[in-house]
Amino acid sequence: MDERATIPLDAETKAAERPHDHHDELRLWLRLFTCTTLIEGEVRRRLREKFDVTLPRFDLMAQLDRAPNGMTLGELSGRMMVSNGNVTGLVERLTAQGLIDRKPSPKDRRVQIVRLTAEGRRFFRAIARANADWIAEVFADLTPAEMDALMLLLAKTKASTRRAIAKEVAR
Numbered sequence: 001m002d003e004r005a006t007i008p009l010d011a012e013t014k015a016a017e018r019p020h021d022h023h024d025e026l027r028l029w030l031r032l033f034t035c036t037t038l039i040e041g042e043v044r045r046r047l048r049e050k051f052d053v054t055l056p057r058f059d060l061m062a063q064l065d066r067a068p069n070g071m072t073l074g075e076l077s078g079r080m081m082v083s084n085g086n087v088t089g090l091v092e093r094l095t096a097q098g099l100i101d102r103k104p105s106p107k108d109r110r111v112q113i114v115r116l117t118a119e120g121r122r123f124f125r126a127i128a129r130a131n132a133d134w135i136a137e138v139f140a141d142l143t144p145a146e147m148d149a150l151m152l153l154l155a156k157t158k159a160s161t162r163r164a165i166a167k168e169v170a171r
Contacts, residue, residue, distance in 0.1 A: 015035065031158075039138055046134055051127050056082075056130070060090045061116060061124040063102060069116030099123055 044055045046062050064071060071079075077087045085103045091114055099120030105111040116124060139147065 019100065037137075039135075042132060042138070043131065046130070047127065050130060051123075053127060054087070056080075056090055057094060057099065058086070058124075058127060060094065061120060064114065064116045065121065065124050065128070068115070070103075070113040072111050072113060076114065094120070 004150060040055070045059055047053050047055055061078055062080055063076055067075075072092065073084055073087050076091075077084045080087065091100065091102060095102060099117060100114055102112045102114045105113050142150070
């Protein structure tokens with residue numbers, strides 16, 4: 001009998017020696033994906049029903065709330081990891097609602113600086129408080145120790161993912 005058949009393989013060895021045997025990794029990925037999809041779907045639903053706002057608009061306002069002096073469209077695009085075109089559309093809709101304003105940069109008139117209006121800041125902060133409560137409700141069944149353990153495991157997962165991406169890019 002092959003001695004290796006009785007020794008559990010680590011993920012790297014499994015990938016090299018048994019490329020079609022990734023049952024545990026696939027189950028974990030599907031579990032993470034399902035949790036993310038469920039939580040995001042519920043957040044989207046509540047934002048829409050309670051505040052008539054989309055998740056991308058909420059995300060854009062969240063970025064601007066952290067930047068009281070405003071941001072350029074390019075900075076917003078980079079932070080939100082979406083195209084300039086997507087940001088432009090969101091900015092136009094939020095400007096029309098009076099929640100943000102945009103002004104030319106004093107350094108370069110071609111560049112627009114976008115910031116929350118006073119009304120936009122009040123509106124965003126009300127949404128943010130409700131969102132924090134919703135997220136707390138989602139994780140209510142986890143103890144503080146379980147949340148800490150999950151945070152550590154997800155940090156390790158994030159680092160592992162970044163290493164795998166860097167390895168692939170280096171090829």
